[in-house]
């Protein structure tokens with residue numbers, strides 16, 4: 048069994064601006080990171096990882112607010128609302144696609 | 155009695171103008187009758203409402219309601235294609251312009267014009283007159299209002315949105331009532347509402363209009379067109395009206411998944427999938443330009459469409475018609491107002507008028523002293539994004555360091571200033587040097603550079619903001635004068651404060667003992683204020 052999980056993380060709806068306008072990121076996460084206990088890292092861990100490692104922009108509150116993904120961002124795990132997949136607790140698997148999309152309101 | 159004719163005539167509708175659409179087995183004469191008997195309200199006649207109104211008029215919706223309080227503008231015609239240049243010149247109301255154009259397409263249906271903006275006062279009375287609503291508006295507060303009203307009144311809602319190169323589409327409150335189990339078919343719950351999908355609004359600083367961030371016409375047009383398509387599907391299948399009156403055929407679900415047949419007639423476990431369509435014309439992978447994602451279903455404790463017992467258990471009270479019409483819910487406050495930033499103290503802020511004087515009247519600069527050109531004008535740092543800077547008015551000689559760059563790189567975003575300061579000492583800064591501050595490690599700023607290159611691109615160059623390469627001696631050789639001020643400027647005087655603060659933090663980190671800058675602060679009110687004060691005027695009058 049591999050010690051890492053490789054996933055694709057995407058940002059859209061304007062969120063990509065917080066990531067240097069890069070919409071698609073390949074991430075390889077260790078299963079032995081400090082707080083994963085040798086288990087597959089969860090989406091909750093990923094959110095924290097994105098905030099701490101991937102995001103260079105200092106406007107963290109536009110991504111995470113009060114420790115949770117901020118209102119108005121949909122989290123989709125393999126094109127399915129994360130609420131249907133266990134939200135934070137969902138354990139990431141190889142080749143998973145996690146999409147963070149900010150609500151659009153223009154018309 | 156005449157003998158019964160051997161050949162019965164085709165139903166008149168079959169040979170009508172709607173022939174091509176009722177040829178579809180999903181539509182047929184019956185579906186067309188549903189359309190002709192339906193009443194559809196389009197709220198917002200902009201980029202989404204333009205194609206939606208044309209297609210629904212063409213399809214023969216019996217009554218088409220158009221609601222908007224705005225007037226047609228030339229700058230919107232690239233996407234608001236139901237309107238015309240003539241309407242823009244006359245400043246016609248959008249609903250009138252749209253109705254005129256739709257009538258040219260189909261004069262046989264009824265048009266109802268609501269020349270007003272959606273508000274808590276009018277929304278229930280208007281939506282009540284219709285079977286189905288298209289939300290083509292452009293702000294979160296109105297979207298929550300429309301959704302709540304649709305839930306209260308039991309109307310299906312087709313909701314679309316678009317900005318930049320992206321769009322989304324979702325069908326809400328559909329079906330608007332739970333459908334009881336019928337023979338051979340499990341019943342299913344009513345669909346989620348806008349609040350179920352988006353329980354809390356995005357922070358107001360993320361909400362910027364199309365006029366600020368831009369929108370491609372075809373992108374919003376595609377979403378508006380799809381909205382009309384969803385509306386037609388719902389109506390043709392008879393899903394827009396309360397149950398019982400229309401026993402529906404096998405294609406009653408406009409959502410993708412068919413309901414399963416269970417012999418025991420218990421409510422089916424298998425609910426239809428609620429989906430949302432995402433469209434991104436600039437998708438990193440073109441295969442992902444259109445994505446249909448599976449959404450959560452209705453929230454049992456949703457404030458608008460939740461179940462009584464679930465709400466009671468949580469001590470929540472439902473949003474009712476009274477709550478809406480009596481204005482007990484402040485939708486604007488719920489969605490928040492973008493408040494002005496207060497980062498800098500007043501002593502670090504300069505009014506637009508005073509700032510312009512420092513730029514135009516050297517002898518009346520901020521400090522009231524005579525400097526050489528650069529000293530008087532100081533350094534003007536414009537923190538708008540690169541493309542905004544390119545398209546906007548700018549202060550002559552200003553330097554563009556986008557806020558996103560400052561927030562990404564922190565203090566090192568200002569490294570360039572070290573050089574500028576030195577060049578400035580040599581008098582080399584020209585009035586037109588809008589230097590793009592791209593350092594070696596930060597190529598292709600502002601563009602998608604793909605996953606491979608997303609690594610740490612921006613290293614700390616560790617340049618202090620001292621006059622680079624300028625010896626102490628050189629500095630003292632320049633005329634004894636105060637160091638130049640640094641002015642930060644942005645569209646409204648919010649981002650500029652944040653940027654100035656970052657700059658001050660950087661200086662502090664560098665050790666400010668011999669810092670070469672004079673006054674540091676921002677221009678109050680940004681370009682909005684600057685443009686107000688820069689009208690040509692008698693040069694003496696401002697003094």
Ligand SMILES: [Zn+2]
Nearest residue numbers: 347350456459
């Ligand atoms: Zn709801």
